[in-house]
Amino acid sequence: MALDRKLEKQLRKIVGKRNVLTLPEQLTVYGYDASLDRGQPDAVVLVDSTEQVAQIVRLATASGVPYVARGSGTSLSGGPVPARGGLVLEMSRMARVEEIDPRDRSAVVQAGIFNLKIGEALKPYGFTYAPDPASQKVSTIGGNVAENAGGPHCLKYGVTSHHVLGVEVVWPDGTVEWLGQDGEEAGYDLLGLLIGSEGTLGVVTRVKVKIVPLPEAVKTMLAVFDSLTDAADAVSEIIGEGILPATLEMMDRTTIQVVEDSMAVGYPRDAEAVLVIEVDGPAAGIQVEADAVAEICKRHRARELRVARDDAERDRLWAGRRGAYGAMTRIQPSTMVADGTVPRTKLPYVLKRVAEIADKYGLTVGNLLHAGDGNLHPNIVFDASNPEEKERALKASFEILEVCVEVGGTISGEHGIGLEKRNAMRLLFNERELELMRQLKHVFDPQDLCNPDKIFPVA
Amino acid sequence: MTAKEAEAILGVEVEEVVAPETDEALADLVKNLAKEQRRFVVAGSGTKLRWGDLPKAPSVTVVQTTGLDQITDHDPANLTVSVQSGVRYAALQRALGEHGQWLPLDSPWGGDATLGGIVAAAACGPRRYGYGAPRDLVLGVRLVLPDGSQVHFGGKTVKNVAGYDVTKLLVGSYGTLGLLTEVTFRLRPLPQEERSLVLTFATPDSLDVAVEAVLRSPDPVVAVEALGTRATGLLRSEGAPVPDGAYLLALRLEGTRPVLQAAVDRLASDLGPEAVGGKAAVLESSDSAAFWNKIERLFYSGWQQAKAVLKLRGPVRNAVGVLAALEPVEAGLAWVGAGTGVGYLKIDSPEVDLVSLFREVRSVLGPLRARVDLLAADPAAKRELSQAGIPLWSVSDTLLARMRDVKKIFDPGNLLAPGRFVGGI
Numbered sequence: 093m094a095l096d097r098k099l100e101k102q103l104r105k106i107v108g109k110r111n112v113l114t115l116p117e118q119l120t121v122y123g124y125d126a127s128l129d130r131g132q133p134d135a136v137v138l139v140d141s142t143e144q145v146a147q148i149v150r151l152a153t154a155s156g157v158p159y160v161a162r163g164s165g166t167s168l169s170g171g172p173v174p175a176r177g178g179l180v181l182e183m184s185r186m187a188r189v190e191e192i193d194p195r196d197r198s199a200v201v202q203a204g205i206f207n208l209k210i211g212e213a214l215k216p217y218g219f220t221y222a223p224d225p226a227s228q229k230v231s232t233i234g235g236n237v238a239e240n241a242g243g244p245h246c247l248k249y250g251v252t253s254h255h256v257l258g259v260e261v262v263w264p265d266g267t268v269e270w271l272g273q274d275g276e277e278a279g280y281d282l283l284g285l286l287i288g289s290e291g292t293l294g295v296v297t298r299v300k301v302k303i304v305p306l307p308e309a310v311k312t313m314l315a316v317f318d319s320l321t322d323a324a325d326a327v328s329e330i331i332g333e334g335i336l337p338a339t340l341e342m343m344d345r346t347t348i349q350v351v352e353d354s355m356a357v358g359y360p361r362d363a364e365a366v367l368v369i370e371v372d373g374p375a376a377g378i379q380v381e382a383d384a385v386a387e388i389c390k391r392h393r394a395r396e397l398r399v400a401r402d403d404a405e406r407d408r409l410w411a412g413r414r415g416a417y418g419a420m421t422r423i424q425p426s427t428m429v430a431d432g433t434v435p436r437t438k439l440p441y442v443l444k445r446v447a448e449i450a451d452k453y454g455l456t457v458g459n460l461l462h463a464g465d466g467n468l469h470p471n472i473v474f475d476a477s478n479p480e481e482k483e484r485a486l487k488a489s490f491e492i493l494e495v496c497v498e499v500g501g502t503i504s505g506e507h508g509i510g511l512e513k514r515n516a517m518r519l520l521f522n523e524r525e526l527e528l529m530r531q532l533k534h535v536f537d538p539q540d541l542c543n544p545d546k547i548f549p550v551a
Numbered sequence: 552m553t554a555k556e557a558e559a560i561l562g563v564e565v566e567e568v569v570a571p572e573t574d575e576a577l578a579d580l581v582k583n584l585a586k587e588q589r590r591f592v593v594a595g596s597g598t599k600l601r602w603g604d605l606p607k608a609p610s611v612t613v614v615q616t617t618g619l620d621q622i623t624d625h626d627p628a629n630l631t632v633s634v635q636s637g638v639r640y641a642a643l644q645r646a647l648g649e650h651g652q653w654l655p656l657d658s659p660w661g662g663d664a665t666l667g668g669i670v671a672a673a674a675c676g677p678r679r680y681g682y683g684a685p686r687d688l689v690l691g692v693r694l695v696l697p698d699g700s701q702v703h704f705g706g707k708t709v710k711n712v713a714g715y716d717v718t719k720l721l722v723g724s725y726g727t728l729g730l731l732t733e734v735t736f737r738l739r740p741l742p743q744e745e746r747s748l749v750l751t752f753a754t755p756d757s758l759d760v761a762v763e764a765v766l767r768s769p770d771p772v773v774a775v776e777a778l779g780t781r782a783t784g785l786l787r788s789e790g791a792p793v794p795d796g797a798y799l800l801a802l803r804l805e806g807t808r809p810v811l812q813a814a815v816d817r818l819a820s821d822l823g824p825e826a827v828g829g830k831a832a833v834l835e836s837s838d839s840a841a842f843w844n845k846i847e848r849l850f851y852s853g854w855q856q857a858k859a860v861l862k863l864r865g866p867v868r869n870a871v872g873v874l875a876a877l878e879p880v881e882a883g884l885a886w887v888g889a890g891t892g893v894g895y896l897k898i899d900s901p902e903v904d905l906v907s908l909f910r911e912v913r914s915v916l917g918p919l920r921a922r923v924d925l926l927a928a929d930p931a932a933k934r935e936l937s938q939a940g941i942p943l944w945s946v947s948d949t950l951l952a953r954m955r956d957v958k959k960i961f962d963p964g965n966l967l968a969p970g971r972f973v974g975g976i
């Protein structure tokens with residue numbers, strides 16, 4: 093579908109000539125995210141203010157043209173892919189920190205700011221924004237809100253929904269509204285509904301985030317195991333013992349090797365699993381907590397425990413974890429990452445089943461886990477240009493989700509449903525439940541133009 | 552609960568009070584009520600039945616959940632629990648305590664409160680600052696819709712982003728969307744120990760400086776309650792260890808002994824006479840718990856008899872300002888969560904002219920960007936306000952319009968607790 097000339101002119105009038113992209117080579121870039129899904133927008137609009145977003149949404153609504161907000165396109169579920177063409181609202185120019193108020197324990201930022209930039213702006217105040225998706229260097233707070241992003245530190249501190257106090261939103265009817273600007277709203281928790289709605293209920297333009305004091309002390313350690321099950325059992329026992337570390341991240345042998353090949357951070361190549369564990373909090377308690385964690389790891393036959401002595405060593409331990417997904421993508425042209433979440437005691441069983449599924453389909457799978465949260469990311473590496481291989485990868489990925497549901501878990505812990513997992517929604521919800529969700533979408537977006545075709549099963 | 556008791560609270564005729572014992576019986580009951588177009592109100596043990604507006608219907612049936620009283624799935628290793636909605640708060644905490652765990656949520660309105668009611672009213676107490684509100688702790692719900700169908704949202708894992716977070720809509724929906732039958736919560740290990748620091752200040756300004764220092768500190772503070780002068784005086788006269796001084800700041804800390812010791816020492820000196828001018832009493836474990844029990848008893852438990860309780864919601868930065876602004880309102884006891892921005896004004900005297908009081912409070916709090924709801928009151932007080940054209944809840948018309956549409960999806964026949972919630976929903 094080509095862009096209507098009149099519409100194009102109006103768009104250029106709103107945001108300025110240069111801020112509307114329509115050349116095919118420009119559009120292609122905005123057709124995808126970090127998943128396998130592809131689309132093609134008719135125009136990309138680089139927006140710079142709430143007022144501009146509102147005008148564009150009104151225009152799109154009046155013209156019956158679909159639109160989708162886009163942060164950095166790091167979504168792993170097809171979220172920002174313009175499934176039906178139309179407009180992409182590119183948010184990256186809206187990246188300002190507008191207010192930092194430690195007295196209020198809050199900060200107000202524009203939606204296009206990178207997650208990490210918020211933390212950087214808060215650091216001089218002795219504060220931070222807790223949710224830290226591994227993509228935090230580039231993913232935007234708007235994208236984080238839309239996906240209800242998690243991250244390693246969410247084990248202790250909670251996910252995006254626990255840290256967003258309010259949002260300014262442009263609803264699909266083009267009106268602008270703040271939810272939670274001055275504290276809690278009365279009535280139904282529409283803010284809660286909006287978070288994690290994958291950009292399908294409106295465009296978020298500002299976010300009021302909760303800020304928390306930086307912890308007094310941090311200890312980061314690497315625990316090395318010769319058995320995946322031992323590592324998973326250690327995770328369960330740490331939590332079961334009443335210890336709440338800031339992170340409990342896990343990588344399996346395949347992932348370790350890929351990480352070492354690509355960045356040599358010093359993980360032992362022959363280990364079956366490593367845990368990146370961080371404890372943080374008041375200085376007076378940190379050693380006791382670290383010791384207790386170490387003790388449990390030893391009890392579960394950890395063959396080595398390495399405690400970072402300084403920031404450089406800590407950064408190196410983390411570089412491996414944060415870079416692991418990127419490293420996976422380097423060994424094969426394509427990766428597909430599953431995002432199931434299960435009660436954490438079920439991890440050993442689920443990981444065994446994942447290995448069986450990988451064998452059955454002849455695929456390489458590297459596991460990367462937010463283990464403390466029971467959130468597993470099996471990365472299936474394959475060649476998407478080979479249709480037969482892609483088919484196998486898709487089947488394997490679906491079977492992994494089935495296993496997660498079978499043990500009482502869910503099909504997505506943090507990446508969202510998007511286009512990729514739409515048809516897996518039936519594993520969790522019956523028709524009546526899906527119908528209620530569809531009706532909710534209709535309440536906010538009666539014309540079905542705001543990031544359409546996402547979340548709901550098509551077949 | 553008898554029909555008579557329910558009538559006294561709801562202010563309309565109560566046809567009957569029914570308490571089904573199973574989800575199926577509940578679903579059948581709802582289906583039959585719906586067929587006859589009968590309106591119904593859900594109740595737990597009734598501790599918060601006074602919250603919300605009067606039903607807008609000549610008569611209602613009360614569906615009581617207290618027969619659904621099973622803990623359906625406690626999974627200690629995963630720190631989650633699923634309970635039927637009629638399980639009582641105290642019974643749940645007792646069962647969890649045997650495994651060294653707890654649901655990190657206060658129930659200042661009593662241990663009899665059911666978890667379904669707590670969730671439906673989004674009720675929580677001072678430790679919300681440290682552990683979050685019900686919306687942060689509920690992982691999933693099962694419910695019966697007014698058409699009798701049984702549905703679920705969310706699940707049993709902390710992270711879950713499959714589909715819309717409908718669970719959030721149900722939390723705090725005052726029973727206007729569906730009848731909760733089961734709720735799943737995330738749990739915490741019981742803290743090893745607790746301490747409290749009770750500080751008093753001569754002026755709201757020094758109190759404000761102290762609050763700022765607390766909010767900036769990384770110490771394991773789980774409650775930050777600030778009390779106005781009348782509330783402070785009441786607490787003192789009831790024998791609580793309160794140093795002399797007009798305004799009170801109560802901090803509750805939970806964690807391990809060395810951490811608590813270090814934190815309490817530091818806070819006491821950072822906020823003490825030399826620094827901010829606070830006079831401090833440090834309360835060790837059982838004294839600390841007793842102090843908070845006293846707060847619950849003095850400030851929360853009498854809501855069934857009070858003329859009215861107003862809920863105050865505003866930005867955290869203005870919490871102490873709200874308290875100061877309410878000082879001239881002599882009829883009320885005021886206290887706020889200085890780290891959450893949520894506070895209460897409790898009016899005991901039946902003689903108070905609620906309409907003018909309400910107007911006064913709204914106007915003094917307006918400049919502080921704080922809003923006011925009438926949370927709990929007797930039927931007469933609620934009628935007084937609505938006759939004067941004062942809405943019980945502060946919510947924008949535009950948001951309200953969307954909420955009405957949401958209500959229609961779940962309850963198109965408007966059978967569930969009609970008129971009880973915001974804007975007459």
Ligand SMILES: Cc1cc2nc3c(=O)[nH]c(=O)nc-3n(C[C@H](O)[C@H](O)[C@H](O)COP(=O)(O)OP(=O)(O)OC[C@H]3O[C@@H](n4cnc5c(N)ncnc54)[C@H](O)[C@@H]3O)c2cc1C
Nearest residue numbers: 163164165166167171226232234235236238241242291296
């Ligand atoms: C290497 C890598 C590591 C990752 N690690 C994690 C992780 O640890 N935890 C995690 O949760 N995710 C992770 N992700 C997934 C992804 O980074 C997150 O989903 C992130 O929140 C997306 O942000 P974004 O700015 O890239 O949004 P996009 O990908 O551009 O968009 C994502 C969704 O948000 C919507 N959206 C964007 N901006 C707005 C807005 N202003 N208003 C309304 N809707 C909007 C879009 O329409 C789309 O539906 C990772 C991805 C990669 C590639």
